Amino acid sequence: MPKLIAAILVGLAVAILIAVVGFAGVWWTGSYNVAADEPHSRLVASALTSIRERSITGHAQGIPVPDISAPQMVAAGAKQYAQMCVQCHLAPGKDDSDLRKGLNPQPPNLYLHGVHDPARAFWTIKHGVKMTGMPAWGGTHDDQALWSMVAFLRRLPELSPAEYERLTEQPPASHQEAQ
Known part of the structure; x- marks a missing residue:
């Protein structure tokens, strides 16, 4: 033996x-x-996806989720989403972009899928994801601004293209200066 x-x-x-x-x-x-125009093998893609998902879940545990249902929070998040996210994550009436076509892995289409776990969404927006093109917005935006994006993402799958446009519409420059 x-x-x-x-x-x-x-x-x-x-x-x-x-x-x-x-x-x-x-x-x-x-x-x-490592070229972005050639997908990973199934084994590598599976391993990277598993590592990413387990990491986000582990790091997001215990993050307290504030009340993200306030309409003004959703509206603020909509404007930020239109400026920072729509080219990769799309929106109602915006089904593709040149930037998105060049990304590998493809970012999730958030207007189709939304976000199911606000703490995970907040952590991902704040810290980004290495080697995916997802930036870490926490260095340039405070937590309140990041939570407003999460609030908007919870509503995004319910929006029609017209509702999306209304929410993301920027006021005229003269109105912005007056504020």
């Missing part, structure tokens, strides 16, 4: 060594294609 265990351990060590050398070879030679 000890010989069998020793053989298994040696076999396992050899397999690990081969995997490490193979990984190092791919890394050193640059043979893995």
